[in-house]
Amino acid sequence: MSEVKIHQASVTAPVNIAVVKYWGKRDQKLNLPTNSSISVTLSQSDLRAHTTASCSASFGSGDSLILNSKSEDVTNTRVQACFRELRALRSNIESSEPLLPKISHLPLRIVSENNFPTAAGLASSAAGFAALVFAIANLYKLPTSATDLSRIARQGSGSACRSLFGGFVEWQLGNLSDGSDSIAVQIAPASHWPTMRALILVISGAKKDVSSTSGMQATTKTSEFFKRRVEVVAPANIELMQSAIMNKDFKTFAKVTMSDSNNFHATCLDTFPPIFYMNDTSRAAIRIVEDLNRTLNRTVAAYTFDAGPNAVIYYQEEDEKQVVGMIKGIIGHVEGWQARGDTISPLTYDGFDERAIELLQNGVSRVIMTGIGEGPISTEESLITNSGEPLRN
C-alpha cells in the first residue's frame, strides 16, 4: 500500500492598522493604490490569522480554501493571482534544481482561522492574505524576501502587503504600471518603539454595508475631495508620519493618525452616494479620546477608524494606567479586559462628555488590548490532519 505524500507548512500573520490610510486604486486588477500608506503591525498574541498550506496529489483535481471552517471560492481572481504567482516561483526553482520534488502543479489545500470576527473592519483580509502567501511560500520553500512576497500579497488584498512585516510599515505607492515597485517596506521594527500600544473598541461585529473595493471605486469616481487627499493630504501625512516614527514623537504620530483617519472618512462622506463607516458610538470614542488628552493636558492617545465602526486607540505603555484606566472606568463591564487588562484599575473620568460616555457604555461590545508586534512566523501547529483533512470542519 503506497502512501501519497502530503506537503504542508503552517504560519501565523498579523493584523495591521493604518495610521495613514489606503483608499483608492489606480489599478483594480493589480491592487495598485493612489497613495502610499503607513501602518502599525499589531501583536499576534492577540490578533492573528493562522494558516496551513498543503499540497498533495491525493487532493483530487482542484485547489481549495477553507476559512473559519467554511469553504471559500478559490476561483476568485484575487486568490488565483496569489496561487499563480507563487506557483510560478516554485516552478522556476524546480526547473533549475532538478532534485527538488515537483509540487508546484499539485492541488493546494489551504485551511485558515482568524481569532477575531471577519469583515468587521478589523483588517481580517490583510492578515488572511499575508498568512496565505507566507504559508504557501514556506510550503514551496521559496527564498523570496518579505518585500517580494508583499508584492504578491498586495494582489490578494491591498493592505495585506503591510502585514508581511512587523513594526511600522510603509506600502509605497510606486509608479510603474506593472506594480513591481508598489511594495511594502519596514520603516522601523517593533523593537524601535516597543512601548507603542493599541486598545481596540469593538463597536459592531456586523458585516459592513459597503465593501472597501466598491467603496473605493465610488469615491474615485464621484469625490472632488478625493483628488486633494491623493495629491496633497496623504503625501504630506506620509512624510510627517515617517519622521514621527523615526523620532518616536507621539504627539505628531497622534495628530497625523487622527487627522488622516478623519480625512479618509471625510472622503467617504464626500462620495456619492455617501459612505458611512463610523456611527454615533465611533464618534463618542473620538470625544473620549479628546477628553483624555484634555484631562491629562498632553497628547496621550490617538484614535483611528478603518472601513468599519471599531475604534483603534494608540497610546504609549507609560500612559497605560491613565489611558486604559479611564476607559476601563467607563466600559469596565464589557468583555475582553481579563486577557491583558486585569491589573489596570478603573479610574474616574470627571468632566468627560456625558452623552459620549452613555453611547460607549451601550455601543461597545468588547475590548482588545494589544500592542505593536512582529511579522508572519512559522508554526508547528497545523490545521490539517496527517491524512490532509481540515482539523475542524
Added chain:
Amino acid sequence: MSEVKIHQASVTAPVNIAVVKYWGKRDQKLNLPTNSSISVTLSQSDLRAHTTASCSASFGSGDSLILNSKSEDVTNTRVQACFRELRALRSNIESSEPLLPKISHLPLRIVSENNFPTAAGLASSAAGFAALVFAIANLYKLPTSATDLSRIARQGSGSACRSLFGGFVEWQLGNLSDGSDSIAVQIAPASHWPTMRALILVISGAKKDVSSTSGMQATTKTSEFFKRRVEVVAPANIELMQSAIMNKDFKTFAKVTMSDSNNFHATCLDTFPPIFYMNDTSRAAIRIVEDLNRTLNRTVAAYTFDAGPNAVIYYQEEDEKQVVGMIKGIIGHVEGWQARGDTISPLTYDGFDERAIELLQNGVSRVIMTGIGEGPISTEESLITNSGEPLRN
C-alpha cells in the same frame, strides 16, 4: 398729562435652507463668506420669526431685545452692527427731511418670537436677524431695497441676508473688502417653481455642540479640504444650481443639493478636532431618501442638513403622495402630520433599509411639512402693548 409717543412696526420673516451651503468667513467682523451660497426660502405659514420693533423716549436709557420671552444681550456686536447701520440710514433721512420725527436716537425695544426651536439647526438666527432688520427698516420708514437690507442683515448673521427674499436666493460672495458687494439677490421668485416642497424631520431639539461661527473658524484654520470646497466645489455647485433652478430641473437640483450637503459635512469632519452635526438618525434619513429614489426609479427627493441633525427633504408637489406617503408610513406616529399631512395616506415601503427605518422611528421627534415661500412681510399683529410693554414676558 402728556403721553410720550411709542413708534412701532411689526413684521414676520422666513427661514431659508441652503442648497449650496455657506461655511467659512473671509472677514469675521463683516460676516463676509468664502463662497457664494444658494437657498430656498420656506413658507412663513409654517416657520417664521415674528418681530416688533419699537422706539420711544419713554424706554429709558438703553436698547433692549427680547427673544422668545427672554432678554438678550444687545451689546452683542452683531446686534449693534444692525442697529448702527439702520440708525445711520434713518438719521440721513431726518437730516434731509426736517419735518420727519427725529426717532433715530431713541432707545429701541425689539420683541421677537420664533414658532420653532432656537439654535437646533433650523436657521433660527437667519429668520431672526432678517425680521429684526426688516422691522426696524419699517419702523424707520426706510426706502431701502431688500438687497440693501440684506447687506445689513448679513452683519447680524451671515445667512440672514438670504431671508430678505422669497423663492430662490443667492448670497453673492462679493470681492470688496468693505463687504458692499456681498449681498443677497433673488434668482427666481417662489411663483417660478411653486411646486417645490420641503419636509423637515426634526431629529433633535437640543442646542448644538459647536456654534456655526466657531466651527467655521476651526475649519478655515485646520481643514485642507476646505480650500478645495471654496475654490472648486462650491463655485461649480453654484453654477449648476442656478441653471437647475431656472430650468426647474429637479434631478439636477436634487443631485447638487445632496452632494453639496455631503461636501459641507465632509469639510466639518476634516476639521481638527472634527465637527459632527449629523448623527445616526440623520444618516438613516439619507438612506431612506436613497431608498425612495431607487424604489420610484427616478429622483423624487433630496436631503440636506445644516449645522445640526435635522433633515430637510425637498420634493415636488406632484410626488407628494408617494414621497410623503412612504415617510408617513415609517414615522406616522410622530407629531406634526396633522398640520398639513392629514390627507396623505401612509404607504408601504418594501425593500427599505430596516436598520434605517428603526433609527428614524426612534430618532425623529416631529415633522414639519412646508413649501417654498415669500420674503418678509409687514403685519398688524404687534408683540408690544400700547404702553410699550412686551406682550408676553
